[in-house]
Amino acid sequence: MLSWEILVRERIGEFGVPPGQREEIVAELAAHMEDLYEEGRERGLAESEAVAQALEQVMDWQSLARRIRRVKRDEGVVNARTRQLWLPSLVSLTLANALLMVMAKLSLEPRMIVSYSMSWYPGGALMLAYLQWLAAQPLTGAAGAYLSYRAGGDRLARLLAGLFPSIVMLGLWCVLIPVSEIVTRHAFVMRHPVYFAVGAMGWVLCPGMALLFGAMPFVAAPKIQES
């Protein structure tokens, strides 16, 4: 009895997709061939004619293998979410941090931009920021949002990719820093909540607004349809 799976496997060859995926593709194509063959037999074709008719469906097996490989390989390396969200987010985060490192390397000092001293908190708190770095953040936000936009990301993906450096900083301020302070029993943060809040403004809110400013043209743009 003819094995369609063997026939398909032989013709399609090794086509550069993982073995499990290859077997599934072979099984699916073989099932289709089998259905074509049986349809031919039901129409009264001789066995050899029904086989020939099924085989006529693929004139060039190597071309079919190449086309399937192109689709499946892309799928294996990066999926849509990675292209539309994670890679652009990583780019914006890396860019923001690389700029910060450059500022430090150039010995640029953070500047005081706000000083708080309230009646209920007479100690006062300063908000320091690398102004040059802050000024460059719209470009970082634009880069993340643009890469997501180009990959066909929806508005939320583009927004998140643009704001990602601030989202990471928010995580650090809300979770990592309080937890590390508690673990190391360094009670400074707990005793000085205004310092903490003002710090969050300087490292999360202000850069977030700058990132948003740069990302907005790409967030507002209509979505690119993948071809």
Place this chain on the structure above:
Amino acid sequence: MSVAQRIRSKIARGSAELAILALLADQSLYGFEIARSIEEKTEGALRFNLASLYPMLYALEKRGWIKGRWQANRAGRDRRYYSLTPAGKKRLAPLRREWHGFFRALDRLAGVTNA
């Protein structure tokens, strides 16, 4: 590839996408059934052979618009049934509008419906 060939290829690809998504909006089907249903419903105007169908199905699956799942057919044989995902349902509506607009524009230009 010439400009005309590229346009024809784009139209063929776009119409094939619409045909598959619209078909799967109502029911889950496996590859052979998809090819036969499209051929029957379009009275042979659109035809898929095995070589053209599966790269298209895998591409639609990669985009997250359809999802394949192995299950037994009526004859008890395992077949990979495709169904529309929520993202595919969302994609179908604008795709229908785009094609509607395209045919209306073509009709205004070339009087296709009166031919």
